[in-house]
Amino acid sequence: MREQAAKLRSSLNRRRFVQATGAAVLTAASWQRVLGANERIGIGLIGYGLIGQSHLADFKRQPDVDMVAVAEAHRARLEAAATAIGGNVARYGDFRKMLEDKNVDAVVISTPDHWHALQTMLACAAGKDVYVEKPLTVFVREGRWMVEVAKRYNRVVQAGTQQRSGP
Structure with missing residues (x-):
């Protein structure tokens, strides 16, 4: 366990830490290119x-982020998001x-569970990093698959955990 934690700590640099945690801002290292410190995340x-x-x-409040794309099956919501x-x-x-x-470096998933x-x-x-809302999965096996896929493609996946219980 300690060995794994040390390995994880050594693989994180300041930029990746900020991107993975700061207001749900995701890491920008796409498999096609590595962004420099002054570049923006799509x-x-x-x-x-x-x-x-x-x-x-x-x-939209993040200074190093560009919202470059939106995907929504419901046409009216798609247009509302674009607006x-x-x-x-x-x-x-x-x-x-x-x-x-290719302009999308990371995605935010807020679809039905x-x-x-x-x-x-x-x-x-x-090749996209991911911020995904809770619940991550419906079944435990899906969670295992997600971990395997994220590791295989060397992606960062962050789960939203805000407001996990009622008022």
């Missing part, structure tokens, strides 16, 4: 319900198409 938002709206507001983001944001009715977008595991694994396989 975020793709998957799902624009109440939680997605909250995440969008949080990420809220502003600019030349890429719009996708199918999240899988967004995962092909049963999508979380699959979308996380596909994002990792596409």
Whole structure:
């Protein structure tokens, strides 16, 4: 256990720590390129319900983040998200198409619960780091698969754990 913790600590540098923890800002190291300290992180938002709206507001306040894409199956929500983001944001009715977008370094998943595991694994396989809302999975085996896929593709996956219990 201590050996694993030491290995994890040594693999984190300041930038990766800040990106993995600071206001849910994700790491920017994509498999295609490594961002420098002064570059911006391209975020793709998957799902624009109440939680997605909250995440969008949080990420828009981050100085080193660009919201570059949104994926939402519901057309009206897709357009609302694009309007809220502003600019030349890429719009996708199918999240899988967004995962092909080279401008997206990381994704924020705020879809219905049963999508979380699959979308996380596909994002990792596409070379994207992931911030995913709770619950991570519906079944324990999905969690194991997620860990395997994240390790295989050397991706960072962060789970949202805010407001885990009632008022």
